[in-house]
Amino acid sequence: MSLIIKPTEIEKKSFEIITQELGERTFPAGQSEVVKRVIHTTADFDYADNLCFSEDAIASAKQALTQGATIVTDTNMALSGINKNILAELGGTARCFMAEPEVARIAKERGVTRAVVSMEYASRMEGNLIFAIGNAPTALIRLHELIQEGVCKPALVVGVPVGFVNVVESKELFLGGSTPYIIARGRKGGSNVAAAIINAIEYQLVKREGF
Numbered sequence: 001m002s003l004i005i006k007p008t009e010i011e012k013k014s015f016e017i018i019t020q021e022l023g024e025r026t027f028p029a030g031q032s033e034v035v036k037r038v039i040h041t042t043a044d045f046d047y048a049d050n051l052c053f054s055e056d057a058i059a060s061a062k063q064a065l066t067q068g069a070t071i072v073t074d075t076n077m078a079l080s081g082i083n084k085n086i087l088a089e090l091g092g093t094a095r096c097f098m099a100e101p102e103v104a105r106i107a108k109e110r111g112v113t114r115a116v117v118s119m120e121y122a123s124r125m126e127g128n129l130i131f132a133i134g135n136a137p138t139a140l141i142r143l144h145e146l147i148q149e150g151v152c153k154p155a156l157v158v159g160v161p162v163g164f165v166n167v168v169e170s171k172e173l174f175l176g177g178s179t180p181y182i183i184a185r186g187r188k189g190g191s192n193v194a195a196a197i198i199n200a201i202e203y204q205l206v207k208r209e210g211f
Contacts, residue, residue, distance in 0.1 A: 014040050022048060030058035030204065034182065037200035041192050052175060052183045057156060060180040061201045064128035064155030068092050071198055072122040073132045073191070074115050074139040074161075081195025082132070086202045097121045115139035123152035132158040134194030137170035144173045157181045158197050160189030 018036050022045070027035050031053050038047045061069075068091030073079045079096040087094060097103050097118035107114045115136035122129065123146045131154050133140045140159050146152045157179055159171050167187055174181040182197055 011040070021045065028053075030062075030201075033204055034058075034197055034200040037196050037203075038184075038193055041196040042190075044188070046188060047184065047193075050184045050186055050188060052181075052185055054177075054179075054181045057180045057182050058201065058204075061130060061156040062205060064130055065090050065092060065202065065205060067128055069128040069130050069155060070095060070125060071130050071132055072096070072119075072125075073134070073194065074098065074118065074136045075134060075191045078132055078134045078191035078194045081192055081199075083199050083202055086199075086206050089206060090202070095122070095125075113138045116142040119143045119146060128155045130154060130156045130158070130198070132194040132198050134158075134160050134189055134191035135162065137161045137163065137166040140170040141166065141173065144170075147179055154179060157183075158194050160184040160193045160197070162189040162193075163187065 015036055018039050025048055026032070035048055035051055038051065039045055070092060071082060071087065071094040073094065073096045076096050076099060079094055082094050084094055098114050103114050103117045103121060107117045113136060115138045119139050119142045122131070129152065131143055133143070140161055143152070143157065147154070157174055159174055159181060160183070161167050161170060164187060171183045171185060174183055184193060
C-alpha cells in the first residue's frame with residue numbers, strides 16, 4: 001500500500017475527498033473554502049449545514065484583512081491555531097486577552113467571566129477588528145451587547161462556541177443582524193473551528209506553497 005506522506009499532498013487529497021463526499025452540494029465562492037476547511041479540521045460534514053454566513057461576511061473580512069486587521073480570540077488555543085505568518089504578511093496581528101492578569105482581576109471583582117472582560121478590552125482597540133469566538137458563549141453575548149451599544153463595530157464575528165449552556169442562544173443573537181458574521185448554529189464548534197475559519201479566509205488572499 002502506497003501512503004501519502006507529504007503534508008501538502010495529504011491536504012490536497014483530503015480536500016478532494018471532502019469535495020467528492022459533498023456530492024452535488026455547492027456553496028458560494030469564498031464560503032465554499034470555509035466550509036471545506038472546517039470539515040477538513042473536524043471530519044464533521046454537519047458543518048455543511050450548520051455554518052451560516054451573512055451576505056457580506058467574506059467580503060468584509062477580506063477587506064479588513066488586507067487593511068491590517070486584528071484578530072481577537074477568546075482562547076489561546078484559537079490564537080495558536082491561526083496562521084500568524086500569513087496574517088503578518090497581510091499586515092495584521094492576533095490577540096487574546098484571556099490570560100491577562102488585569103482581566104482576571106476585574107472579572108473576579110465583578111463576578112463575571114474573563115471572556116466578558118476580554119471582549120470589553122478588545123472593543124477599545126482601534127482599527128479593523130475580527131472576533132473569533134470558539135469557546136465562550138459569554139464572550140459572544142457581551143460582544144453583541146457592545147455592538148448594540150455602539151462601542152464596537154467588527155468587520156466580522158466568527159461565532160462558533162461549543163457546549164450546552166447559553167451556546168445556541170449566544171449564536172442566534174447575530175443571525176439576521178447587521179454585523180457581518182459566520183455562525184455555527186447548534187451546539188457544535190470549538191477553538192479549532194474558529195481558527196480554521198480565519199485561516200480559510202486568509203488562504204484566499206495569499207498564494208500558499210504547494211497550492
